[in-house]
Amino acid sequence: MAFLSFTQNAFFLSLRRFSLGGLMLAMLGLPTFLAACSPDEKTAEQKSTPDKTVEEQTPLGPEGRPVVLITGSNRGIGLALTKEYANQGWHVIATCRHPEKADILQSLSAKNPHVVIEKLDVTDLSAIDALAAKYKDMPIDVLLSNAGISGGRDVQTLGSFKYDAIDKVMAVNVIGPLKLAEAFVDNVAASKQKKMVTITSTQGSITKTFGISYFYRSSKTAVNIVMHNLAIDLKDRGIIVSLISPGMVDTDFMKGLPLPLIPPAQSAAMIYKVVDGLTLDKSGVFLNHRGGEEPW
Amino acid sequence: MTRKEFPRRATRRFHRRAFIAAALALGALISSGGGRVAAQTTPAPTVLITGSNRGIGLEFARAYAAKGWHVIATCRHPDTADALKALAAQHPNVTIEALDVTDLAAIDALAAKYKDTPIDVLLNNAGILGGLDTQKFGQLDYPMFYKVMAVNYTGPLKMAEAFLDNVSASNQKKIITVTSSQGSIKMARGHGGYFYKASKAAVNMAMRTMSKEVAKRGVIIGLIDPGAVDTDLMKPIHLPFPLTPPAKAVSELIPVIDSFTLKNTGDVIQHNGKPLPW
Numbered sequence: 423m424a425f426l427s428f429t430q431n432a433f434f435l436s437l438r439r440f441s442l443g444g445l446m447l448a449m450l451g452l453p454t455f456l457a458a459c460s461p462d463e464k465t466a467e468q469k470s471t472p473d474k475t476v477e478e479q480t481p482l483g484p485e486g487r488p489v490v491l492i493t494g495s496n497r498g499i500g501l502a503l504t505k506e507y508a509n510q511g512w513h514v515i516a517t518c519r520h521p522e523k524a525d526i527l528q529s530l531s532a533k534n535p536h537v538v539i540e541k542l543d544v545t546d547l548s549a550i551d552a553l554a555a556k557y558k559d560m561p562i563d564v565l566l567s568n569a570g571i572s573g574g575r576d577v578q579t580l581g582s583f584k585y586d587a588i589d590k591v592m593a594v595n596v597i598g599p600l601k602l603a604e605a606f607v608d609n610v611a612a613s614k615q616k617k618m619v620t621i622t623s624t625q626g627s628i629t630k631t632f633g634i635s636y637f638y639r640s641s642k643t644a645v646n647i648v649m650h651n652l653a654i655d656l657k658d659r660g661i662i663v664s665l666i667s668p669g670m671v672d673t674d675f676m677k678g679l680p681l682p683l684i685p686p687a688q689s690a691a692m693i694y695k696v697v698d699g700l701t702l703d704k705s706g707v708f709l710n711h712r713g714g715e716e717p718w
Numbered sequence: 719m720t721r722k723e724f725p726r727r728a729t730r731r732f733h734r735r736a737f738i739a740a741a742l743a744l745g746a747l748i749s750s751g752g753g754r755v756a757a758q759t760t761p762a763p764t765v766l767i768t769g770s771n772r773g774i775g776l777e778f779a780r781a782y783a784a785k786g787w788h789v790i791a792t793c794r795h796p797d798t799a800d801a802l803k804a805l806a807a808q809h810p811n812v813t814i815e816a817l818d819v820t821d822l823a824a825i826d827a828l829a830a831k832y833k834d835t836p837i838d839v840l841l842n843n844a845g846i847l848g849g850l851d852t853q854k855f856g857q858l859d860y861p862m863f864y865k866v867m868a869v870n871y872t873g874p875l876k877m878a879e880a881f882l883d884n885v886s887a888s889n890q891k892k893i894i895t896v897t898s899s900q901g902s903i904k905m906a907r908g909h910g911g912y913f914y915k916a917s918k919a920a921v922n923m924a925m926r927t928m929s930k931e932v933a934k935r936g937v938i939i940g941l942i943d944p945g946a947v948d949t950d951l952m953k954p955i956h957l958p959f960p961l962t963p964p965a966k967a968v969s970e971l972i973p974v975i976d977s978f979t980l981k982n983t984g985d986v987i988q989h990n991g992k993p994l995p996w
Contacts, residue, residue, distance in 0.1 A: 547860060580931055583879055585822055588872055589864055596916060597860055604858055628923045628996040633930040640871065643923040644916040647903045651915060654908030655855055706906075718903040718996040 484513035489562045491515040493544050494569030496524035498673030502686035506694045508537050517542035544569050544598030554605035561613035565606050567599035567620040573637040588637050595641035600648055611659050619697055620649050622665045629717035653706030662705045669711040764788040764837050768819050769844030771799035773949035777968040783809040792817035819844050819873030829880040836888035840881050842874035842895040850954050854910045863913040870917035875924050886935050894940040894975050895925050904995040929984030940978035941986040942971055943994050
């Protein structure tokens with residue numbers, strides 16, 4: 423897939439121009455978090471229930487656990503968040519486009535009946551409606567819109583814009599999260615935590631833009647303004663709408679970048695903490711994985 | 719000649735007056751001749767305006783025409799653009815071109831037609847609201863999002879890309895896009911309108927991003943917020959205060975356009991000259 427390494431130049435430039443502080447922080451934090459991360463893998467294995475046969479496994483309801491729905495959960499940050507929430511004892515509705523190919527997610531679900539896989543393409547609005555209908559009576563504490571795409575490499579350069587890439591990136595990065603919010607608003611309102619989280623990006627900060635990645639940036643700016651306004655509109659229902667930038671994470675999205683990217687598990691653990699600490703007064707705020715505030 | 723040799727007083731008076739008249743005539747001839755030469759060496763600037771058949775676009779066309787600019791006034795349906803046709807009839811420096819900014823091939827064709835025309839101000843004015851009920855949470859009309867984005871975001875981006883060389887070849891080198899306070903996240907007040915707001919925030923981002931890349935060519939990118947203006951776009955929104963007449967808005971916006979330099983390129987400036995936060 424062409425877009426897998428599209429941000430090589432983007433983020434290298436980003437680092438050079440802006441993120442000296444971020445680079446130092448990442449390098450300082452990296453050894454600590456690398457040490458913290460690998461034990462997590464073992465801990466997850468140790469905590470898992472004994473292997474069951476297919477016949478013995480039945481899909482379980484939350485059984486009193488808080489519920490999180492995560493999109494794009496087959497790899498990258500979504501997969502790491504699925505593991506994190508599962509480790510934290512949540513009931514996880516883990517969606518992705520191709521469950522049949524999501525091997526790691528499948529093995530996770532096989533070992534943990536509280537990880538339920540659902541097939542979902544966030545650009546398929548009627549599929550979102552169908553999923554919402556299926557989960558009609560389930561309160562969802564955290565609706566986590568994580569699925570996102572870059573929009574493609576070599577299509578977002580001034581002078582050679584490929585305009586048909588715009589609708590696609592907007593469909594995934596803006597309309598997906600908005601439609602999910604609209605379809606699951608009652609589920610979230612009926613829950614204890616009432617949180618809607620969208621994984622955004624500092625690439626969507628207009629204050630910080632320096633060039634390139636026009637369509638991707640615009641999609642993240644667009645989801646920022648949509649969710650910020652939605653936060654205002656849903657405040658009366660006590661729903662917290664949050665925008666969180668995950669940091670620069672070592673995923674397929676960022677494949678091959680010669681940068682100190684943080685492991686997905688580290689980003690996921692930090693995002694978990696930020697979400698856990700969210701209160702209504704933080705609704706609509708542009709946060710990063712460290713819980714700090716980003717400029718629009 | 720001595721005074722004794724000079725002709726009688728009446729003749730002297732006549733010669734004096736003739737001399738003065740000739741001097742004045744020669745002076746007038748010289749100065750007018752100089753003026754004609756000056757006019758020939760300073761060409762009028764050119765502005766290309768989208769959505770120029772009504773509202774703010776029409777008033778921009780009027781104002782720039784009155785300033786003596788060459789106005790390339792585009793709109794989707796010139797045949798029914800009566801006010802614009804009347805303006806063009808009055809001003810030979812106004813040219814009407816048919817253009818739908820969502821038709822990317824048409825933009826390319828127009829740019830090809832004007833290949834050798836320097837454009838001092840490219841004015842991305844065409845914009846749509848996308849309705850109100852379509853943008854209410856709980857009844858969102860998602861196909862409308864793409865229509866709004868096509869006009870308000872992709873249109874200006876395509877125009878800027880297609881006419882970048884024309885702008886770069888001009889004296890003023892400005893690409894101006896009409897945005898909105900609704901595109902400011904910091905100033906957000908909720909109450910739906912997600913698609914329109916998204917389109918304006920997105921175009922703000924795209925234009926600011928562009929401003930960073932084209933500065934080295936001397937091209938200035940400006941975003942202008944016209945305020946709440948009394949146009950057809952605003953009709954569905956029943957605001958509880960009187961809206962600004964378009965002509966008045968434009969009289970405030972043209973100085974704002976003039977004020978853009980490479981120092982404030984990529985900023986959003988309101989009709990009152992104040993910047994608008996992201």
